[in-house]
Amino acid sequence: MRTLFHNHLVQKSFWCMSAATILWSGLHLPAAQAASMGSQSPPASVSSKTDVIPTDKAALLSARRELYEQISAATGIPWFRFAAIDQYERTVAKKSKTAPQHLTKLTGITIPPPLWSGPLNPDQEDTSPQSISFFGGFGSDGSGDGRADPGNDADVLYSMARHLLHYGQSSSDFSIAIWEYYHNGRASQRINQFAKLYEHFGRLDLSGNAFPLPLGNTYAYRSTWGTGRSWGGARIHEGTDLFTPHGTPVRSTCYGIVETKGWNRYGGWRIGIRDIDNRYHYYAHLTGYDKKLAQGDIVQPGQTIGWVGSSGYGSPGTQGKFPPHLHFGIYKDRGITEWAFDPYPLLKQWENQEYRARRNKNK
Structure with missing residues (x-):
């Protein structure tokens, strides 16, 4: 978003004198001048700002889906693209100790004031669609109430829709628009992955997990988070080892999309799956994969993705340097960095x- 803000600053720099004049005089734009800059046409059928946010999960997801579909009907952009952007913003948002925005909004999309109102706008809390447009701001009126309010879900999604439509309607156009908004390859990849998941399953609720090994099999595991490793230099164990016989099926723990597949000199034959909560599920030391599974494929909880082995700690094909087991790890993407956390509590929860x-x- 910072790059997009910079682009707006460059593109609208010729308005600097006008902005300074308005700032010094303390006057608002004359109505006639504002009207001459062009009016926006918000969708008439989109609901205005939500007064009460449902606390029940099913009701909350239903309300979000209804909002996405309203904007979709008004703009022609598929609902799952709005859902993907919203979900990405929600997964990378920092937790606030003050009143969190999700208590007053259905969506988690946050657009900074300089971007919303315009970088040279002297009123960074401006909600006038005309003056926001004059200063090159991002904000638009999506609810039809005559205001462009960054706290209004309809206004935020409609503003995002206007940005997307500037590039076109195809999936490749969507990818370009997302890149131009975030200028972050990781963000673009995640949003496209989420959109693919939502489109495939046709619903917002993609919760539900499975234990990575069949419960009927013999296995043993304990928390080994943070212990030292004996191969590959100074590093810690970022996961949980589940010891089980060679060839035991390995199952997807989530609804997700295959992000990586292949050899890693530490993890051997491994698979990485991204879930809708922006967590990367890592399965290592496999002896092989489901032959039908490819990078970019969608999986669901309990689906077989490979088999336990003892591969790794060397060049491609290295086997047998340790007893057969599944190394399972989880990494959380926070937008700029991705960090590992102890998967043991989740494994116990899914097993139970x-x-x-x-x-x-x-x-």
């Missing part, structure tokens, strides 16, 4: 949930 579901099914 699956056992409970099995018991309930057998009753």
